[in-house]
Amino acid sequence: MKQIKSLFLNLFVLIAISACKQNQTKETTPEFKVDFEKFTLDNGLQVILHVDRSDPVAAVALTAHVGSAREKEGRTGFAHLFEHLLFLESENLGKGGLDQMSARIGGSGANGSTNRDRTNYFQTVPKDALEKMIWAEADKLGFFINTVTEPVLAKEKQVVKNEKRQRVDNQPYGHNFAVINSNLYPEGHPYSWEVIGSLEDLQNATLEDVKEFFRRWYVPNNVTLTIAGDIDVEQTKAWVKKYFDEIPRGEAIPKLEKQPVTLKSSKRLFYEDNFARAPRLTMTWPGVPEYDKDSYALSVLTNYLSNGKKAPLNKVLINDEKLTDNVSFYQYNSELAGQLMLTVTAFNQTDLNAVASAIKDGLKDFELNGISEEDLNRIKAGQETDFYRGLSSVLGKGFQLAQYEIFTGDPGFINQDVKNILAVTPEDVMRVYNTYIKDKNFVATSFVPKGQKNLVLDNSQLATIKEEKIIEGAEETFDASIAATYEKTPSSFDRSIEPPYGPSPELNIPTVWKKDLDSGIKVYGIENNEVPLVQFEIQIAGGLLLENKNKVGVSNLLAELMTKGTKNKTTEELENAIESIGASIYSYATEENIIISGTTLSKHFDKTLELVTEILLEPRWDETEFELLKQSTISSIQRSKANPNSIASDEFSKLLYGNNNILAYNNNGTEASVNSIDIMDLKDYYNKNLSPQLANFHIVGAISEADVVNALSKIDANWQPKDITIPELALPLYPEKSTVYFYDVPGAKQSVIRFGYPALKATHKDYYPASVMNYRLGGGSFASQLTQELREGKGYTYGIRSRFNGTANKGEFVISSGVRSNVTYESAALVKEILENYGKNYNEKDLEVTKGFTIKSTARAFETLSAKLDMLSSISNYGLSDDYAKQREAIVKNMTVEDVKALIESYIKPNQMIYLIVGDAETQLDKLEALGFGKPVLLNESKENLE
Template sequence: MKFTQYLVLAFLVVTTISCKQEGGEDTAFAKAETPTFNVNFEKFTLDNGLTVILHEDKSDPVVAVALTTHVGSAREIEGRTGFAHLFEHLLFLESENLGKGGLDAMSARIGGSGANGSTSRDRTNYFQTVPKDALEKMIWAEADKLGYFINTVTDPVLAKEKQVVKNEKRQSVDNRPYGHSRYVIGKNMYPKDHPYNWQVIGSLEDLQNATLQDVKDFYNRWYTPNNTVLTIAGDFDVAQTKEWVEKYFGEIPRGEEVAPLEKQPVQLEETKKMYYEDNFARLPQLTMTWPTVPNYEEDSYALDVLATYLSDGKKAPFNQLLIDEKKLTNRVSMFNFGSELAGEFGLSINAYAGKDLDEVAKAVSEAFTKFELQGISENDLERIKAGQETQFYNGLSSVLGKGFQLAQYEIFAGDAGYINKDVDKILAVTKEDVMRVYEKYIKGENYVSTSFVPIGQKDLALEDSKLAEVVEEEIVEGAEETFDASIVADYEKTPSSFDRSVEPPYGESPELNIPEVWNETLSSGIEVYGIENDEVPLVQFQMNIRGGLLLENKDKVGVSNLLAQLMTKGTATKTTAQLEEAIEKLGANIYAYSDKENVYIGGNTLAKNYDKTMALVEEILLQPRWDEKEFDLIKQSTLSNLEQQKANPNAIASNYFDMLIYGEDSILGKNNLGTPKSVQAITLADLKSYYSNYISPSVAKMQIVGAIGKGQATASLNGINEQWEVKEVIIPKPVVPEAPEQSNVYFYDVPDAKQSVLRFGYPALSATDEDYYPAQVMNYRLGGGGFASELTQELREGKGYTYGIGSRFSGTTIPGPFSISSGVRSNVTYESSALVKEIVQNYGKDFTQEDLDVTKSFMTKSQARAFETIGAKLNMLDNISNLGMPVDYAKQRQATVAKMTVEDVKKLAGEYLNPDKMIYLVVGDKKTQMIKLEQLGYGTPILLEEKEENVKQ
């Protein structure tokens, strides 16, 4: 991936669901109730072989454009692993006519979602959602990348991007718990010459060895029109779009033909058991992986059902045995992962601290045996399919999701229209199919197991396990090569029939369509806000009950978190299993959680089942079960999560940054999970006390979005409104400290960390402050604008120090911090920190009219995307109901941006960006990095140490 945040691609699984009534079982699957839903599209092929798929969706004034090339790590060769992913990064940097900054610079001007990409074993894609007036610009830009790119790559550019990708590997693999497990599985699952033997990210050594000629050869072989699919989905004119596609892509020459790879499923000759002592692990982890079949093969559908049935929910055999009965873990993850050439069925279990993984493996065997004896019921099969239906509609809530799936089917199933055949195969899965694939691929078959255990605890690994070979990077000062990425390539431009250096104009500017909001205050005090939207037959809802951490005792932190978790573990009339089954039969999802300020209950469901879903929410809210066994399990799970957080550098940074921002004695500085000592001390009576005193409609607000009107939405709340006891709840107003008078540097030691995690900032503004949005506008070019930001351009693009860096204001109703966050290469910890300090110091002074123009363009045009998805509309209602924003706040923000001047930005920067009044927190390797931070000029770094609590788990 190109960004620090990973994009989850929702696979669209089912279009329609039907079932039969059998044996008098109560099911929610009525065939007549299920609507017909089709994703219409048009497909054509240019003379050069480019496949183009168009899908019209006029619901929002936006268009998603995605370019998917049928090349991933499977097309690499040994010694050049990670190359497909490295190439994905390079393609964003520049092209002949886009110039330096490429799509990233253009995205900042046109209000795009941020040009991004991802690489898998089998494909690489590039994507962005833009206001519809920028469609021609996007088609021009994507064509420039595909046909007019390679001349711009220089040795310095390649050297810099190697550093970026290596930083990504450090962040996602080397510097986190269990990061090397997939590497060990791949090396032992697949033969050395199999394309899946290596990981997509590759090895640091291979990345370093990549040459400029390698880049050119890779581009010329794989980045051709006849190996690429272009999908365009959204609000556009079909005829005009076809003309633009032909104009910009049509003269790119066809490449060498690409023969399809043969399917290469594997069969293990023996079970392989490997172990590794993990520097970042606090809990032992067992994974078991069996080879299966590629995507879209017949058995893959039943394997999907098998994975869900065995591990998902209270009734799942693995959860019953490993979690409830034997108390070995708080979670069992199971999956069927199909790729183009082969597939894998796996399970992963993070056991509780000190648990022997042989004991876990024995329980796994017992769970499989239990499944063999009981099988899967028809009711359970249909329950799983109902969930798939809801997942399908969720995946269609954005035009980008539709575009992704059309390309997926076109490349890997041979036809974008395969979506209809896919549905038939999903619906055709029977109970017998599920048992058959279990017996064929799992029962008695060889597998690969990995035991990743804390350092010094190899006795917890599976018996007879062999030490896995893992290459750990050494921290060496000055080890990376230097480069000057600003050097401009000298080349002769690729000829074209027209002047491609001229950026196309904008189309007609889309109007900002603000959804119509309704609201009503019920007699109990509940404030209800809603938006009716029937684009997909779903409803998404959330209730926030003010309180959360704010209402907790500082000596017993964690009560609201435990309460929220317990609320979905049954009701007065339903056990946990019965409640889960009732929810799943509806194809619904109901969740509860807490944070610093609220307890939340929400979910989503098919619109046809909304009333039944809300009836269950009513039970959850008003008739808690107070199950002592479930409470004990939740406590144990929370203690396990806290233990694992102690070894995760990012979690350490987040928790300690909160403490430093708000103060060790402030409730806001506490981890809302609590501490091992506080969680152990909490009783069920504490939860009941919180519930009886603070869970009240007088501090509750409900937001509802989807295919449902105001009348039905409010009527569904009648029971809650009439039966929920009203209490007076006084929400304390915590005192938030001012920015420190002078900066201090704090350091937390993670021995041998491959990266240093940086968190710099100070207590700043609440979201209700009149300066809050102007400050966000001011921050756009500093660190809020992704690749358009100065922090990214300097630390990533200029120096290769990091994979990603950003800055933001994060206030709510309470003042929150201004923060700068990054993970940087360990041996440039001081250099990165000093550069951040310098950038912040000079930001206001250096801010130009051009910076303001780019900021205004993005902030104004990006509003076209502001309310596209159901989730975005729910967020809009949250802003209105909880922050007191007017319904038309988006238009008011546009007016604010339009009036801002360079002097306004300079003034805001002067007021809110002072690097000499900040907290500097670094989580990294003390022995090599801490002392150098004295050079920042803020004295000797203060060493933070974990507080040991003598608590039995």
């Protein structure tokens, strides 16, 4: 996949289908419908259209009913490989394909995902580019395969293998799914191998293998096209028929029969994980396929057992035995079969036999007490809110319609889906527990840190995992610049002519209302009635900035504790009160703020704000919850020490800011600092630093200004102002010269890079222009030089980006990536070369592409509630005007090549940069001296740790 995991879309579907109209008070909501029109072309292409005129955008999704389940053993990973290949080139789009076009037309970033059963390709574009997108999607389906040559295949194999290294091989517990699935499903079952495939299978794939796979599955009669947004239905139909009609139907696609599995006995397996720092137990039972009649009750069951203070498993594992800080239990359902997965990452040095025993006790508790009607309705209320959240974008609606079409044959299955959810009873929940979990066989995996085999579940066998060895020069070479030569596929019209733009949409800037309350709270709101939902946040300035560096972690613990009960409600009572109205409320700390955020149905906004008021003004200060949070935080800190990405982030901050700056510290703190914090430290921070004068309230959704202000009246009247000054930090300067730093993670399959230096605050006049300048360097994904050179040209990485990252208090320029371990030096040298030449080579074409994307993408800038909330945050935090989007549009339109070159000269400093690499020092360290910045500094040995 390109940038998102297929699991995200599975989770989306679980959300999108989980609508209900029932809660504890038996309130009813008018039926919410997603209207659509469906038709089928003569070649079998299913087309679904949905009109949504809330924003001048259109979402286009092409979904092929092929995932890893349609592959052959020994040739795994093909479906996922094609997710990549279809973006690269087609006969009429040319080299660069959809990615290059997306940059020109202001798309949200062409993307895709693959799972066991389907592969999809999607993006949201300004509505004037809809015909272009339909033309492009047709070109991918009918005029693509001739462009795949040996060099193209060789390069993309490297990209996919880099993705596997990044997502699996170089991650804690990365191999867990592979161990589970290969043991849960019998050999030959289409779910017994992983969606991403194996490195060996990918390497062995021939060009003919790949072409055969495409011709079999990527045919109109196995594809659904979904178009949603501000569209003219008749015109859209005409375009679809014009561009797709003559693509020939493929062979008949056989329907795959359901293939549920049973286990003759339980299996126990273990693995000593190079990247793990805490033991993890996962128990997996055979479940049911997607949309099975029992999947609805199982969804309630897994939620009830593991979510919240009242959950039977949490009561034993977290509260009583204090073995972990989190229990995860969920269904992973697919078209042919499903599985129930219970995962517990235990605290450091915890015996997983104790975890298994506690799980058994938690399940016994459920057997004795079952689930009440009240708890059942509480869960359904949350599903209702999640449902509306899933429909807040046109792309979300498109996904949902395609999912129903492919797996049920009817996009309108949503209505039956809702009925199935509403029909679940407490008796159903107990029945599915007895049917699928109680006394049933399972697969148990124990993943433990290296050298801690003593913690694994008794009678476990060593799991079989193929580990890649780091070998210099092991990968085949290729020349990505070689143009494919082929005979073009005939067409009834000239498809090489890209369709014109339609009428340009007007930038639709939401109307912002503002109100200063007597206490000092500044309120910013946008009323939006597209869905009956409200999102909000209270942002209180401070966070890490107001902490003592000897006790870092106070603001983080305080924020976490604020939702663990109030003066009049225990943790469990508060959770139940929130969930019974289908709301969600979170509290967290950042480097610069403490934030309380939430989502609720608009009809429950008043009740939700009443609970927020208690959380803010009447903290419980529960000592037991505080100790649990401390233990949880320490465990998280310990686990992060083995995650190369976490290491890179923390070490880069230390190098950037130095020991004397509070911003050098992760706001979670260190093991030592968190251990030193007591609850009085939290009370002291709360009493001294939380003030309405430092608070901004942002709100978006189906609610009026008057109702918001009225709901805030109690907070306004009772929150006492304090005189607090946020300290002005001395910001670091550019390094005098570049230095290479290396953090050793022995055996790392990738090197994680963080290159950069201090840069502009978000309030600086050049901050936005500099971000525009960066688009063609590393901010424009496939339109950027870093991606084109390191991923598309060399196959060194799965992804790389550069960005200016600024706030009102700090700024930095960062280049980040994970590169194949055995090309660490080559990658760093190529990045350095690109930086050195960026200004010299920047030209009118670069500026044209930058302007095209930046200006056109504003049409979709404020589509979702979250995007509107971000808009309010930018206005309040950085002093921007309400129409800052229009002002930025004018800045971009007026930029010249000379302007960009001046910005590059001022803000791109390849010879005054921190070059940080986290990887395998034994094989990679010494070569980096050739960068010309002296001998690399090995941080594990020579740099004093901030702890």
